[in-house]
Amino acid sequence: MHSSQKVAVITGAAQGIGRRTAELFAEQGYSLALVDLKPMAATALVAQKCGADVLELTGDISNEQSVSQFAASVRDRWGRADVLVNNAGISFISPAEKVSAADFRRVLEVNLVAPFLLAKAFGALMLSRRSGSIVNVASISGKEGNPNLIPYSVAKAGVIALSKALAKEVLADVSNDLPELERFFFDKLAPLERSGAELVKLHQLSVRQNHSDPVVQIMEPFSDLRLIHRPLI
Numbered sequence: 001m002h003s004s005q006k007v008a009v010i011t012g013a014a015q016g017i018g019r020r021t022a023e024l025f026a027e028q029g030y031s032l033a034l035v036d037l038k039p040m041a042a043t044a045l046v047a048q049k050c051g052a053d054v055l056e057l058t059g060d061i062s063n064e065q066s067v068s069q070f071a072a073s074v075r076d077r078w079g080r081a082d083v084l085v086n087n088a089g090i091s092f093i094s095p096a097e098k099v100s101a102a103d104f105r106r107v108l109e110v111n112l113v114a115p116f117l118l119a120k121a122f123g124a125l126m127l128s129r130r131s132g133s134i135v136n137v138a139s140i141s142g143k144e145g146n147p148n149l150i151p152y153s154v155a156k157a158g159v160i161a162l163s164k165a166l167a168k169e170v171l172a173d174v175s176n177d178l179p180e181l182e183r184f185f186f187d188k189l190a191p192l193e194r195s196g197a198e199l200v201k202l203h204q205l206s207v208r209q210n211h212s213d214p215v216v217q218i219m220e221p222f223s224d225l226r227l228i229h230r231p232l233i
Contacts, residue, residue, distance in 0.1 A: 005053070007031045007078045009070075009122055011061055011114075012088030014038035017137070019046075021085055026052035033057055033074045033081070036088065053078075061088055062109035064117055071121035081125040086115040086136045086159075091152045104151045111155035116162055127170065136163045 008025040012018035013034035019042070022032055026047035034040045034047075035057045044054045055077055059066040074081050089111045092103050119134055126132025141149055142156025 005029065005031050005078075006082040007033065007074065007080050008083040008085065009033040009035065009074060009081055009118075010085045010087060011035040011118065013043050014040045015043075018085075018087045019043045021087060022047055023050070025083070026050040026054075030083070031055075031078055033070070033077075035059075035061060035070060061114040061118060067114070067117040067121050070118075071125065074122070075125060080129060081122045082132055084118060084122045084126075084132070084134045086118055086134065088114065089137065089155075091149065093148050093152075095148055096150050099151060104154075107151035108155050108158070111152065112158040112162070115159055119162070119166060123166075123170070134163075134166065138163070 006029070008022075008030040010018055010022050010025070010032065013022050013032075014036040015038070018036070022034055022043050023046050026032060027050050029051075031053040032044075032047050033055045034043055037058065037060065040056050040058070044056055047054050055073060057070045057073060059070065061067060071081070090107060092099065092107050094103070115136055119136075123132070123134065126134075136159050138159045139152070139156040140146075141153040142158070142160050145153045145157075
């Protein structure tokens with residue numbers, strides 16, 4: 001099936017920033033592919049009330065086979081993917097000497113390997129149409145590094161490099177809506193209400209060489225880390 005309506009793929013869509021992002025894209029007339037390990041019925045219901053066509057995809061984003069199946073489902077449903085928002089992530093707060101290799105690897109798998117796998121799978125759909133945009137949610141931790149957050153900081157530093165490298169690699173190959181998306185995220189998504197009166201603001205991390213880059217990242221202040229990240233398992 002091929003749709004004339006734009007399609008947004010949003011990870012971590014069950015709650016928080018992912019849920020609000022989905023709601024805002026639905027309000028803008030996008031069809032939505034929602035991705036999470038947790039139930040997304042509440043997010044889907046709100047999006048459907050806005051008239052959005054919604055596909056719920058449940059699974060582990062760090063599993064390459066699962067991600068390939070997600071992309072195949074989106075291709076079969078709509079024949080396109082216009083926006084990918086790599087929002088899902090986990091944190092692990094601990095002194096370095098208490099972080100196991102398994103803990104370290106799990107954070108890297110979800111926060112860095114998964115965005116790469118998703119960009120690869122859905123980027124292929126974008127490249128086939130020579131059009132698309134990828135938004136990666138990074139963190140000041142990846143730029144500065146923060147104590148007791150070594151796995152998280154390392155993973156988010158990787159997301160920053162991933163965003164830069166992808167943008168340079170595909171810059172000449174696709175058109176995109178990033179100037180429009182930038183206004184969308186920073187005008188409408190910030191501040192984001194979560195947990196009652198608590199507010200989270202997203203801030204731009206300027207890594208693009210110009211506004212035609214098809215890959216951008218947004219980051220949240222370290223002080224609000226606890227409001228944004230939650231375990232997926």
